[in-house]
Amino acid sequence: MSKSNNHMRSALKSVRGLGAAKEGVQHWWIQRVTAVAMVPLLLILLVCMLKLATGDHAAVAAAFxxxxxxxxxxxxxxxxxxxxxxxxxxxxxxxxxxESVKIVSLLAITFATFVVGGIAALSVLKMFFGA
Amino acid sequence: MANVERPLSPHLQIYRWPVTMATSILHRATGCGLAAGTLLLTWWLVAAAAGPEYYAMVQACLGSILGRLVLLGFSWALFYHLLNGIRHLFWDVGHGYSIPVANKSGWAVIIGSVVLTVLAWILAYSWK
Structure with a gap:
């Protein structure tokens, strides 16, 4: 880093000397990306699901x-x-x-997300590819 | 380090609740409720993938009085979180921060979520 940039840094950053992790905005950004994506996706699916949920199994299987x-x-x-x-x-x-409870909870959330999300995705794939 | 005794701001009960405070905590509450709802949705998908018999059983559960009440809550939470999420996206791009506008958009989200829920259920019953 050139010395001319130093006045842009906060005092705290200079003291710690570690720099940014460069990932701070990623969590916030992906939350927004997925939110924007869900607006049209969920509106379309909601109408379809409403129709399907009131019908029989054959209609659901055909849709997928x-x-x-x-x-x-x-x-x-x-x-x-x-x-x-x-x-x-x-x-x-x-x-x-x-700290310990927090880390275990965060791990549990991560694992549960992949397990439940995986089951949901697999169910869709099974209906799409299945007989 | 995490459990150091620190001075606290007045407890939530001290404040008169403006609508923005209610919409804020409702966003978080409905988000957590919807997270639980993904279990229900996944159960429904598994049932649909499993075949007509299991699907009929799950449909009967969801169609019971209790099931319908849960789905009513689920659908309202979804519409609320969806509408308030759009409100958040407007804030993210810098619009709607003034107090009168934030109050109005807050009420719009609450009323809108109820209206959409009622509309969805009217549609569902008319298709049945």
Missing amino acids: KHPLFAVLALLSILAVFWHMKLGLQVVIEDYVHT
Whole structure:
């Protein structure tokens, strides 16, 4: 770093001398990206789901056979579970202040997200590819 | 280090609740509720993938009085979080920060979420 940049740094940063992790904005940004993605995705799916949930199993199975519907469902699952993981993480970080409990909770949230999200995605794939 | 006794600001109960405070905590509460709701949604997807018999059982559970009440709460939480999330996106790009506008958008979100929930259920019952 050139010396001319030094006046831009906060005193705290100079003292700690560690620099930024460069990842601070990523969490915030992905929460917004998934939020923006979900606005159209969920509006479309909500209407479809409402229609499907009031019909029989054959209608549901047929819907998930359609590539467009299957892709919409998979994209929604990705956005929903990613957004959920980020949101629950913030809630835990805000309210749980005992380090050990916090870390275990964050791990549990991460694992649960992948397990439940994986099951949801697999169910969609099974209906799309299955007999 | 984490559990040091620090001076605290007055407790929440001290303040008169403006609508913005209610919409803020409701966003978090509905977010947590929706997280629980993903279990329900995943259960429904698993049932649909499992076949007609298991699907019929799950549909019967969700269609019971208790199931309908849970789904009513789920749908309202979804519409609330969706609308208030859009309100947050406007804030993110720098719009709607003045107190009168924030109060109005707060009420719009609350009323809008109820209206959308009612509309969705009217649609669902008319299709049944």
